Amino acid sequence: xxxxxxxxxxxxxxxxxxxxxxxxxxxxxxxxxxxxxxxxxxxxxxxxxxxxxxxxxxxxxxxxxxxxxxxxxxxxxxxxxxxxxxxxxxxxxxxxxxxxxxxxxxxxxxxxxxxxxxxxxxxxxxxxxxxxxxxxxxxxxxxxxxxxxxxxxxxxxxxxxxxxxxxxxxxxxxxxxxxxxxxxxxxxxxxxxxxxxxxxxxxxxxxxxxxxxxxxxxxxxxxxxxxxxxxxxxxxxxxxxxxxxxxxxxxxxxxxxxxxxxxxxxxxxxxxxxxxxxxxxxxxxxxxxxxxxxxxxxxxxxxxxxxxxxxxxxxxxxxxxxxxxxxxxxxxxxxxxxxxxxxxxxxxxxxxxxxxxxxxxxxxxxxxxxxxxxxxxxxxxxxxxxxxxxxxxxxxxxxxxxxxxxxxxxxxxxxxxxxxxxxxxxxxxxxx
Amino acid sequence: xxxxxxxxxxxxxxxxxxxxxxxxxxxxxxxxxxxxxxxxxxxxxxxxxxxxxxxxxxxxxxxxxxxxxxxxxxxxxxxxxxxxxxxxxxxxxxxxxxxxxxxxxxxxxxxxxxxxxxxxxxxxxxxxxxxxxxxxxxxxxxxxxxxxxxxxxxxxxxxxxxxxxxxxxxxxxxxxxxxxxxxxxxxxxxxxxxxxxxxxxxxxxxxxxxxxxxxxxxxxxxxxxxxxxxxxxxxxxxxxxxxxxxxxxxxxxxxxxxxxxxxxxxxxxxxxxxxxxxxxxxxxxxxxxxxxxxxxxxxxxxxxxxxxxx
Numbered sequence: 001x002x003x004x005x006x007x008x009x010x011x012x013x014x015x016x017x018x019x020x021x022x023x024x025x026x027x028x029x030x031x032x033x034x035x036x037x038x039x040x041x042x043x044x045x046x047x048x049x050x051x052x053x054x055x056x057x058x059x060x061x062x063x064x065x066x067x068x069x070x071x072x073x074x075x076x077x078x079x080x081x082x083x084x085x086x087x088x089x090x091x092x093x094x095x096x097x098x099x100x101x102x103x104x105x106x107x108x109x110x111x112x113x114x115x116x117x118x119x120x121x122x123x124x125x126x127x128x129x130x131x132x133x134x135x136x137x138x139x140x141x142x143x144x145x146x147x148x149x150x151x152x153x154x155x156x157x158x159x160x161x162x163x164x165x166x167x168x169x170x171x172x173x174x175x176x177x178x179x180x181x182x183x184x185x186x187x188x189x190x191x192x193x194x195x196x197x198x199x200x201x202x203x204x205x206x207x208x209x210x211x212x213x214x215x216x217x218x219x220x221x222x223x224x225x226x227x228x229x230x231x232x233x234x235x236x237x238x239x240x241x242x243x244x245x246x247x248x249x250x251x252x253x254x255x256x257x258x259x260x261x262x263x264x265x266x267x268x269x270x271x272x273x274x275x276x277x278x279x280x281x282x283x284x285x286x287x288x289x290x291x292x293x294x295x296x297x298x299x300x301x302x303x304x305x306x307x308x309x310x311x312x313x314x315x316x317x318x319x320x321x322x323x324x325x326x327x328x329x330x331x332x333x334x335x336x337x338x339x340x341x342x343x344x345x346x347x348x349x350x351x352x353x354x355x356x357x358x359x360x361x362x363x364x365x366x367x368x369x370x371x372x373x374x375x376x377x378x379x380x381x382x383x384x385x386x387x388x389x390x391x392x393x394x395x396x397x398x399x400x401x402x403x404x405x406x407x408x409x410x411x412x413x414x415x416x417x418x419x420x421x422x423x424x425x426x427x428x429x430x431x432x
Numbered sequence: 433x434x435x436x437x438x439x440x441x442x443x444x445x446x447x448x449x450x451x452x453x454x455x456x457x458x459x460x461x462x463x464x465x466x467x468x469x470x471x472x473x474x475x476x477x478x479x480x481x482x483x484x485x486x487x488x489x490x491x492x493x494x495x496x497x498x499x500x501x502x503x504x505x506x507x508x509x510x511x512x513x514x515x516x517x518x519x520x521x522x523x524x525x526x527x528x529x530x531x532x533x534x535x536x537x538x539x540x541x542x543x544x545x546x547x548x549x550x551x552x553x554x555x556x557x558x559x560x561x562x563x564x565x566x567x568x569x570x571x572x573x574x575x576x577x578x579x580x581x582x583x584x585x586x587x588x589x590x591x592x593x594x595x596x597x598x599x600x601x602x603x604x605x606x607x608x609x610x611x612x613x614x615x616x617x618x619x620x621x622x623x624x625x626x627x628x629x630x631x632x633x634x635x636x637x638x639x640x641x642x643x644x645x646x647x648x649x650x651x652x653x654x655x656x657x658x659x660x661x662x663x664x665x666x667x668x669x670x671x672x673x674x675x676x677x678x679x680x681x682x683x684x685x686x687x688x689x690x691x692x693x694x695x696x697x698x699x700x701x702x703x704x705x706x707x708x709x710x711x712x713x714x715x716x717x718x719x720x721x722x723x724x725x726x727x728x729x730x731x732x733x734x735x736x737x738x739x740x741x742x
Binding site: 020022023026029030033034035037038040041044045048049051052054057 | 434436437440456457460461463464467468470475633634637638639640
C-alpha cells in the first residue's frame with residue numbers, strides 16, 4: 001500500500017506539485033485512517049493534504065483519476081482474493097478480467113514504469129510482462145497441440161495469446177504515456193529560460209509568457225513582504241522624552257518608531273531597433289508583471305529619437321502597447337540623440353531613489369554618443385544598469401559605444417535569456 | 433477502514449441535524465482534522481459558510497467556540513494575553529498603607545527591596561492575567577478555535593501562529609510554559625486576499641469550499657428556510673445558479689440565497705414573478721452597478737427559470 005502511495009507522490013512531484021516530506025508522511029497517515037474502501041473519500045482526503053491551492057487541486061484530481069483507476073483494483077484484488085491457481089489459458093478463454101488484472105499487476109510490479117524518461121520502445125516492457133505472465137507456457141501448449149494434430153485447439157490457443165498481447169500492449173502504453181508526457185512537459189519548462197530570446201519561435205511565445213508570469217509571481221511573493229514594515233510598536237524613547245520636556249517629564253505625547261520602506265522608482269529605456277526589439281519586449285513584459293512591487297515605472301522607447309511609452313502600458317493591454325512602442329523605431333539608431341531627448345523629457349525626475357535601466361546594444365552608427373548625459377544620470381540616480389544582449393566579446397567592436405558608456409554604469413551585464421532578466425529584476429527589487 | 437467511512441457519514445449526518453448541510457469533502461476534512469490533530473485552513477469566496485462550519489462544529493462536538501478575528505496589526509498582546517495593568521495600578525494604590533506595614537523593620541534601600549521581592553509574584557499572578565482568545569483556547573477543556581480571516585493578519589502574526597499551532601504551548605515569562613489541556617480543533621479561514629505563507633499552509637489540512645451545486649443548495653435552503661415550498665425552492669435555486677454565471681462585481685453566495693428566500697417568504701409570494709424579482713434583487717446583488725447593468729439579463733434568466741419550472 002505504501003509503495004503505491006510513494007509512486008503516486010512521485011508522479012505528483014514530476015508534474016510540478018511541490019510536496020514536502022512532512023506532507024508525504026501526513027498522506028501516509030491519511031491512507032492508514034481511510035483506506036481504499038471509498039474512492040471518493042480517499043480522493044478528498046489526499047487532496048486536502050497534498051494540494052494546497054485551487055490550481056493544484058484541479059491538476060491533482062486529474063492525476064488521481066488516471067493513477068488510481070487501475071492500480072487500486074490491482075492491489076486490493078491481490079490482497080482480497082484467495083490464491084486461485086487458474087491456468088493462463090483458462091483465464092483468457094473465460095475472459096476472467098479480475099484474475100487477468102491480478103496477473104498483470106503481479107507481472108508488472110518488478111518493472112519500474114516510473115523510471116521511464118522518454119518514450120522508449122515499449123517492446124522490452126511488453127516482452128518482460130508476457131514472460132512474467134507465463135506466455136511461454138502458452139507457446140508450449142500450442143506446439144504440443146500442433147504435434148498431436150489438434151489444429152483447432154492450436155488455433156484457439158494462439159488467438160488467446162494474441163488477445164493477451166494486445167491487452168498487455170495497451171496497459172504498458174498507458175503507463176508509459178502517463179510518465180513520459182509529464183517528463184517532457186517539465187523538460188520544456190526547464191530549458192526555455194536559458195534560450196537566447198531571439199531564438200524563441202512564435203509557437204513557444206505562449207509558454208514563454210506563462211513562464212514570465214510564473215517568475216513574476218515568485219518575485220512578487222518574495223519581495224511583497226517588504227511593503228508593510230512601517231510599524232507602530234516600538235516607543236522612540238529619545239524623541240518622546242524630548243517632546244515632553246515641557247510637561248515636566250511626564251510622558252504625555254508618545255512618539256513611535258516607524259520604519260519606512262521606500263519603493264524604488266524605475267525608468268526603463270529600451271532600444272527598439274530591429275536587432276534588439278525582442279529583448280525589449282521581454283524586459284517590458286517582465287517589468288509590467290511585477291507592477292505590484294514596482295509601481296512607479298516610467299518606460300521609454302528609442303531608436304533615432306526617444307519617446308515615453310508609460311501611458312501606453314497603463315492604458316492598453318500588453319500587445320497593443322508593445323506595438324505603439326515599436327512605432328518609435330524609425331530611422332537609424334542614435335544613442336546620442338536619444339539621450340538628449342531623455343535629458344529634455346525626464347532628467348529632472350531622476351533622483352537618488354531612481355534606478356535607470358538601459359537595454360540596448362550600444363550600436364550608434366558612429367554618431368556622437370553624448371556620454372556626458374549618461375554621466376549626469378549616473379551622478380543623480382541611485383543605480384544605472386546597462387543591459388546588452390550581445391556577448392562581452394562583441395562589446396566595443398564596430399560601432400558599439402559600450403566602452404564609452406561603461407564607466408558611467410553601476411552595472412553592465414549581458415542579458416540574453418529569460419533567466420538573465422529574472423536575475424536583473426530580482427536584483428533591482430533586492431537592492432531597493 | 434470501514435469505521436472511517438462510517439465515521440465520516442455520521443459526521444455528515446450530525447452536521448445535517450444541526451442545520452449545516454455539508455459535502456463529503458467537508459466531512460472528510462473534519463474527520464481528518466480530529467484524528468490527525470491538524471488545523472483546517474478553509475478557503476473560498478465570501479459567504480459560502482466558512483465561519484458557519486466552525487460554529488456548527490462547536491455544537492456537534494460539544495465544545496466552546498473561541499473566535500479570534502484577525503486584522504492588520506494584530507499582535508501577541510491582543511491575541512494571546514495581556515496583563516491587567518489598570519487593576520495592578522489600582523491595587524498598588526489601595527494597598528499603599530499595607531505596603532508601609534510590610535516595610536516595617538527594614539532599614540535602608542537594599543533591605544526594603546529584598547522584602548519587596550518576596551511579594552512581586554502577587555502582582556503577576558493569574559488574577560492579573562487577562563487571557564485573550566488563544567490562551568483561552570489552550571486552557572479550555574474542549575474548544576473549537578476559529579481564527580477568522582487569517583489573510584488579513586501580517587507576517588509576524590503568521591510566524592507566531594506557526595509556533596503555536598505546531599506545539600500547542602506558549603510560554604508566559606512570569607508564569608512559565610502553559611501547555612494545552614486538550615488539543616483544540618482549529619479552523620483558519622481565508623478570503624485569499626493574499627497568499628498565506630507556505631509554512632502555515634503545509635501545517636494545515638486545506639479545504640476549499642466552492643459555491644454549492646444546485647442539489648446541495650436546494651438542501652441548504654430546505655434546512656435553513658423550511659417555509660419555502662418545493663416549487664418555489666427549485667425556482668429560487670435555479671435562478672441564483674444562473675445568476676452566478678454572469679459577470680458580476682460580487683457573485684451572490686449561499687448567505688445571499690438564504691436571505692433572499694427568507695425575504696420572499698416574508699412577502700408571501702408563492703412563486704417567482706418579475707415584480708418580486710425586481711423588488712428583491714438588491715438582496716442578491718449588493719452592488720448597484722450589478723443591478724443596473726444586468727436588468728435585461730435578469731429578465732432572460734427569469735424567463736428560462738419559469739420555462740424549466742412552470
